[in-house]
Amino acid sequence: MHDVIVIGGGNAALCAALTAKESGASVLVIEAAPKEWRGGNSQHTRNLRCMHDAPQDVLVDxxxxxxxxxxxxxxxxxxxxxxxxxxxxxxxxxxxxxxRKHGVNFQPPLSGALHVARTNAFFMGGGKALINAYYRSAQELGIEILYSTKIKDLKLNQGHFEAAIAEDGRVFKAKSCVLAAGGFESNLEWLREAWGQNENGEWPADNFIIRGTRFNQGNLLKFMIDQGADIIGDPSQSHCVAVDARAPLYDGGICTRIDCVSLGIVVNNKAERFYDEGEDFWPKRYAIWGRLVAKQPQQIAYSIIDSKAIGRFMPPVFAGVKANSIQELAEKIGLDVKTLCHTVEEFNQACVQGTFNHTVLDDCTTENIVPNKTHWAVPLDQPPFYAYALKPGITFTYLGLKVEDDAAVRFNNKPSSNLFVAGEMMAGNVLGQGYTAGVGMSIGTSFGRIAGKNAAHYALSQGVEHEC
Incomplete structure (x- = not known):
């Protein structure tokens, strides 16, 4: 019998496993994905939002x-x-x-991400390198790891963990357990149920793209809800961004995100604008656009820029549709030519001349137009023009298990003595809606370490009984 079982294989799970091992516990990590797909959504991340009171290596100011x-x-x-x-x-x-002690290195932000040079520390090599570093450290420390092992339910006794039961019937007993198996963002049926039908009779979730792993089906989350664990969060709320409509259904990752929204206009399939594209810095606002697109007809929109925007945003993996006129662009992307030309002309006329600076909240705004564009409003007048079709891209869901600062799973507001939770499965305690870059990794790292420490503390308080 192990002291601690950690169910999950991403950032939060590994932080829990490493911390539990450092605390003196024997640890088993059970990952649903095969080795080549290990790491959950963390393999697609690239930074961590960090508090600091003075400059620190890669963090300025x-x-x-x-x-x-x-x-x-x-x-x-x-x-x-x-x-x-x-x-x-x-x-x-x-x-x-x-x-760093576990092999994670940091680097300054790349071009196109300078807005977060002060707030976010970037992983050298991205999330995949971070995950690989943690797994190397886990193996060096003697943590046992099982891949391709899906846990279907837990054996609980009045909220007390006794064992985890795999789909193939294997039973894993331990003195304590950390749940870090992700949300339900990969479960298309559950997403459909959560979002329901809109006023047009559409099922918005049918047009969603899953930015990350296909393995976060929410099975353990649903099991815990059925067992009466305290929950928090709206099942329709999530970290949801606008991604390239050509992205694959799963695992497209950050390279499918479209980051030029604030540098142009966004229209729906009626060729009409529907929201302020320049409301705030992109890292604070990019995560609202998936939900905004989800509320548009057929859950599709188009980000339109001119050549002035090129070089000012992180280029996505797919090239935009290119045209020498707005009329040609409308024809290429299948929008009504007359309406799009009118929308662009109306926007151009509404732009108030200011000093454009995409690195600050500048004074380039619009007037006498709805919706207003608050910042970075400059006419689309310099061909060639580019368009990117957008769809909602789900990163992770916010429905989760309610916790306090001990990371214990709670039943009727009473903490379990030996069952803890971290990462996406409890992120809704901090994220009721919305998102800002890097905060998901902050939550997973913080609560992963808390859960791992407390799981080890309980297990070791029960005496030594390591597996032979």
Missing amino acids: AYPEEEYWQDLLKVTAGKTNEHLARLVIRSTATCRDWM
């Missing part, structure tokens, strides 16, 4: 706790637990030294 909190408060519209949010924020001030 300062990003104090209060500013971090206000950023989180704004993007969630207050739907967050301040105590838990601040716990996460404070932990990011010190976690990077621990991450």
Whole structure:
């Protein structure tokens, strides 16, 4: 029997496993994916949002706790637990030294991501390198790892964990357990149920793209809900961004994200604008656009820029549709020519001349137009023009298990003595809606370490009984 079982194989799971091992526990990691697909959504990430009161290696200037909190408060519209949010924020001030100890390296942001040079630490080699570093460290420390092993349910006794049961019938007993198996974002049927039908009779989720892993089906989350665990969050809320409509159904990752939204206009399939493209810096606003597109007819939209925007955003993996006139562009992407030409002309006339600077909240705005564009509003007048078709891209869902600062799963507001949760399965405690770049990794790292430490503490308090 192991001291601690960790169910999951992404960032939160590995942080829990490594911390539990450091605390003296024997640890088994059970990952649903095969080895080549290990890591959950963490393999597609690239940075961690970090509090710091002074410049730190790859982080410039300062990003104090209060500013971090206000950023989180704004993007969630207050739907967050301040105590838990601040716990996460404070932990990011010190976690990077621990991450380095396990082989994670950092680098300055790449061109196109300079907005977050002050707030986010980028992983050298991206999320895949981070995951590989953690797995190497886990193996060196003697953590046992099982791949391609899907846990279907748990054996619980009044909230007390006794064993995990795999789909193939294998039973894994341990003194304590950490659940870090992700949300239900890969479960298309559950997404369809959560989003329902819209006023046009459409099922929006039928047109969603899953940015990350196909293995986060939410099986353990559903099991825990059925067992009466305390839950938090709206099943329709998620980290949902606008991605290239040509992206694959699963695992397209960050390279399918379209980052030029704030540098042009976005129209729906009626060739009409529907939201302020320049509301705030892109890292604070990119995660609202998936949901905005999901509410448009047929869940599709088009980001349109001119040649002035080229070089000012991270280029996506697929080239945009290119045309020498708005009329030609409309024809190529299948929009009504007259309507799109009118939309662009109306926008161009509404632009107020200012000093354009895409690195600050500039004074280039619009007037006498709805919706207004608050910043970076410059006429689309310099061909060639480019269009990117957008669809909603789900990263992870926010429905999860309710926790306090001990990361224990709760039943009727009473904490389990030996069952803990981390990562996407509890992120809804901090993220009720909205998102800002890098905060998911902050939550997973912080609560993974808390869960691992507490799971080990309980297991070791029960005496030594390692597996032979």
